[in-house]
Amino acid sequence: MMNxxxxxxxxxxxTSKIAFISKEGSIVHKWEIPTDNxxxxxxxxxxxxxxxxxxxxxxxxxxxxxxxxxxxxxxxxDYETGVILNxxxxxxxxxxxxxxxxxxxxSLPAAxxxxxxxxxxxxxxxxxxxGAKDLVCVTLGTGVGGGVIVxxxxxxxxxxxxxxxxxxTAVPFGGAPCNCGKTGCLETVASATGIVRLAIEEIKKxxxxxxxAKLFSVQQKITAKDVFDYAKTGDPIGxxxxxxxxxxLGLILANLANTLNPEIIVLGGGVSKAGSILLDSVNSYFAxxxxxxxxxxxxxxxATLGNDAGVLGAGWLIKSKLPLND
Amino acid sequence: MMNxxxxxxxxxxxTSKIAFISKEGSIVHKWEIPTDNxxxxxxxxxxxxxxxxxxxxxxxxxxxxxxxxxxxxxxxxDYETGVILNxxxxxxxxxxxxxxxxxxxxSLPAAxxxxxxxxxxxxxxxxxxxGAKDLVCVTLGTGVGGGVIVxxxxxxxxxxxxxxxxxxTAVPFGGAPCNCGKTGCLETVASATGIVRLAIEEIKKxxxxxxxAKLFSVQQKITAKDVFDYAKTGDPIGxxxxxxxxxxLGLILANLANTLNPEIIVLGGGVSKAGSILLDSVNSYFAxxxxxxxxxxxxxxxATLGNDAGVLGAGWLIKSKLPLND
Numbered sequence: 001m002m003n004x005x006x007x008x009x010x011x012x013x014x015t016s017k018i019a020f021i022s023k024e025g026s027i028v029h030k031w032e033i034p035t036d037n038x039x040x041x042x043x044x045x046x047x048x049x050x051x052x053x054x055x056x057x058x059x060x061x062x063x064x065x066x067x068x069x070x071x072x073x074x075x076x077x078d079y080e081t082g083v084i085l086n087x088x089x090x091x092x093x094x095x096x097x098x099x100x101x102x103x104x105x106x107s108l109p110a111a112x113x114x115x116x117x118x119x120x121x122x123x124x125x126x127x128x129x130x131g132a133k134d135l136v137c138v139t140l141g142t143g144v145g146g147g148v149i150v151x152x153x154x155x156x157x158x159x160x161x162x163x164x165x166x167x168x169t170a171v172p173f174g175g176a177p178c179n180c181g182k183t184g185c186l187e188t189v190a191s192a193t194g195i196v197r198l199a200i201e202e203i204k205k206x207x208x209x210x211x212x213a214k215l216f217s218v219q220q221k222i223t224a225k226d227v228f229d230y231a232k233t234g235d236p237i238g239x240x241x242x243x244x245x246x247x248x249l250g251l252i253l254a255n256l257a258n259t260l261n262p263e264i265i266v267l268g269g270g271v272s273k274a275g276s277i278l279l280d281s282v283n284s285y286f287a288x289x290x291x292x293x294x295x296x297x298x299x300x301x302x303a304t305l306g307n308d309a310g311v312l313g314a315g316w317l318i319k320s321k322l323p324l325n326d
Numbered sequence: 327m328m329n330x331x332x333x334x335x336x337x338x339x340x341t342s343k344i345a346f347i348s349k350e351g352s353i354v355h356k357w358e359i360p361t362d363n364x365x366x367x368x369x370x371x372x373x374x375x376x377x378x379x380x381x382x383x384x385x386x387x388x389x390x391x392x393x394x395x396x397x398x399x400x401x402x403x404d405y406e407t408g409v410i411l412n413x414x415x416x417x418x419x420x421x422x423x424x425x426x427x428x429x430x431x432x433s434l435p436a437a438x439x440x441x442x443x444x445x446x447x448x449x450x451x452x453x454x455x456x457g458a459k460d461l462v463c464v465t466l467g468t469g470v471g472g473g474v475i476v477x478x479x480x481x482x483x484x485x486x487x488x489x490x491x492x493x494x495t496a497v498p499f500g501g502a503p504c505n506c507g508k509t510g511c512l513e514t515v516a517s518a519t520g521i522v523r524l525a526i527e528e529i530k531k532x533x534x535x536x537x538x539a540k541l542f543s544v545q546q547k548i549t550a551k552d553v554f555d556y557a558k559t560g561d562p563i564g565x566x567x568x569x570x571x572x573x574x575l576g577l578i579l580a581n582l583a584n585t586l587n588p589e590i591i592v593l594g595g596g597v598s599k600a601g602s603i604l605l606d607s608v609n610s611y612f613a614x615x616x617x618x619x620x621x622x623x624x625x626x627x628x629a630t631l632g633n634d635a636g637v638l639g640a641g642w643l644i645k646s647k648l649p650l651n652d
Contacts, residue, residue: 134484150476157624159623161584161619162587165584165585168585169580180618252581254494256581259462259490259585260585261482261488261489293490294490296485297483297484297487
């Protein structure tokens with residue numbers, strides 16, 4: 001019998017990743033196309049459909065090979081209706097019927113989900129959480145996203161706002177303003193942007209010295225990667241910021257685990273590339289703040305799929321609808 | 327056709343509540359018996375079975391009226407196997423097969439669950455959360471218990487430790503010791519015991535005066551009810567403690583809601599009898615710390631079932647297994 005694939009899309013504001021994925025979760029082909037935000041996003045799904053058709057033609061494969069198309073999109077998505085509620089960066093008006101548009105453009109059964117939720121599903125299917133049914137994924141990037149999985153399914157919440165772990169309040173009083181309108185969100189202290197802000201504040205206090213402060217005085221800018229790289233070498237400001245970020249993440253994630261006791265909490269996104277120096281430090285606060293029975297059973301781990309988590313999770317949206325033995 | 331009932335038990339360390347509940351959730355009969363902890367708890371399920379038989383005889387009703395027996399038990403329960411992992415107060419050794427023991431004693435199909443989870447199920451079925459499928463219940467009593475319901479089902483967690491909201495860390499540094507071995511748990515600042523402790527600490531600081539301080543100097547003791555009663559009259563120490571308790575509850579519950587976006591968070595237990603003065607104050611902090619889309623959709627409410635929540639939730643364990651139209 002012919003192999004069958006799932007088409008999967010990780011839709012971004014400037015670039016979209018597209019992949020063909022086997023039913024076993026292998027990425028068979030993947031490529032990228034620019035996202036065309038013009039004309040209120042009118043061309044986005046048509047461009048994806050055309051790119052898929054072209055790829056199939058290049059490969060000399062019939063479209064019948066495709067079982068369906070899954071998509072992760074940046075914004076709140078109503079999973080049941082497939083409507084994306086708000087997607088300013090993509091040009092679409094509020095409440096754009098993304099699933100319907102994708103089905104019309106591709107003639108394939110479609111499923112859509114928020115991109116942070118897709119990353120969680122991807123890590124559950126093929127990544128750090130492989131085999132787990134209760135999993136939380138926190139994506140530490142420019143912002144902080146989250147996906148919560150209970151019994152193999154994304155928790156949506158009554159208003160689709162479950163998983164907003166990045167907007168948990170980490171600094172109850174006097175915290176930095178967040179894009180969401182609140183202050184002191186986890187995103188303000190654990191995103192790449194937030195980490196850089198903490199480091200620059202610390203440098204400007206002029207209490208601690210070191211190489212990171214020197215780098216900043218030369219370049220007038222630093223990155224989150226610089227902060228962790230210098231922390232590894234013992235730089236006092238790097239270490240202080242690492243400790244602060246880890247405290248906030250450890251506390252928020254321990255309290256989340258005290259509530260859900262998931263099998264695994266996966267840390268993904270660019271910031272998680274800091275690796276064991278971050279994981280170990282978060283783990284030490286997590287152990288301090290987690291209920292003993294939770295500490296002994298909920299594991300923290302780094303994401304393993306990198307940028308592929310999104311397309312794999314988008315693929316899972318279709319995979320999970322297939323008959324069990326298919 | 328004959329009415330059919332569910333037998334339901336809310337097992338306590340000294341007293342057990344037993345009820346016959348209709349399939350529609352009405353408590354038809356309820357009574358209490360002492361819990362016999364002697365002889366490693368050997369008589370507990372036999373006594374319950376005998377009491378149920380006796381009640382049926384008094385009513386002149388055949389045992390065939392009973393569809394099954396549900397029980398809420400104080401301790402961690404493995405819902406799938408029906409084993410109670412740890413129940414020191416009841417005399418049972420670790421890993422006591424409670425469901426099997428109950429089925430053997432009563433000749434009825436049985437289901438068992440942790441008592442805080444039963445309270446949540448009860449409030450979902452017939453109480454403040456009636457009709458909701460995503461609900462969190464926090465029981466503010468001598469301790470602080472919790473039950474988390476997603477899509478109509480209790481979240482168990484990988485080690486059965488989901489719902490330990492009382493052991494979320496509210497005071498990260500310098501918090502009071504908790505029975506669980508950690509410090510600064512929500513239970514240390516939002517249980518009846520914790521509220522009294524906060525008030526006495528405040529009185530002993532001797533910075534604020536008022537009637538509550540006078541009451542304590544006369545009686546050398548106060549209750550959580552006193553704290554709220556005096557807060558209502560404007561007593562400065564009562565109000566300060568109310569504010570502190572509400573801040574901790576508001577922050578922990580907002581972060582929980584930022585993760586799960588449940589339809590409703592129900593506050594139950596003896597402390598919740600303080601009523602609107604507590605609910606309003608918790609709500610103001612909740613609104614401050616919740617993500618906007620969460621604040622606008624997740625409601626806080628007081629429990630409505632009082633002491634009946636436990637037996638109703640225990641009844642739900644059987645109700646939820648009946649065919650849908652039954």
